[in-house]
Amino acid sequence: MKTTLEETLRGAIRTIPDYPKPGILFRDITTLLGDARAFRRAVDELVHPYAGTKVDKVAGIEARGFILGGAIAHQLSSGFIPIRKKGKLPHDTVRVAYSLEYGIDEMEMHRDAVKPGERVILVDDLIATGGTAEGAAKLLRQMGADIVAACFVIDLPDLGGRAKLEALDVPVRTLVAYEGH
């Protein structure tokens, strides 16, 4: 029997309770990445609306966004931009602070990674509060990028990340939603 996309993804994503701390349900995509069919399906579905359109660059958020973003960039024949935790990139960077559940952190990208007007898709595995993706979107816009969309395999809608990005006029694409956090 043919499985729906949602069944395939839910079946391939592993949930680990109380990781990294009590009360968190960690949605682990390593099992999805290790499942050839599920990995391909997730990438195909994320890419689908943009196939045949001009996308200059895909920006992936460290670290799981690199794996999905690299595959998406290949499929769209786009370049790839790594958005990294501070101190990891060797050349001249732009930096932004973003909020985590407790406190703030900073992320960076190379100043010359994107040119003004380039069409960019932002990618990560999961959107929760949206703080991480919002920071990445700000960095890209600061350098003049035209953000076509932000794509995630997993949405945790109760945490409001999608709404936060949409309020910044960033279209959001997600494939499967989980209640709670």
Ligand code: AMP
């Ligand atoms: P946020 O900035 O709150 O949207 O958090 C998104 C980032 O934290 C992404 O890079 C996710 O990989 C990670 N993350 C947040 N919550 C979870 C969760 N429940 N399971 C797995 N990863 C998570």
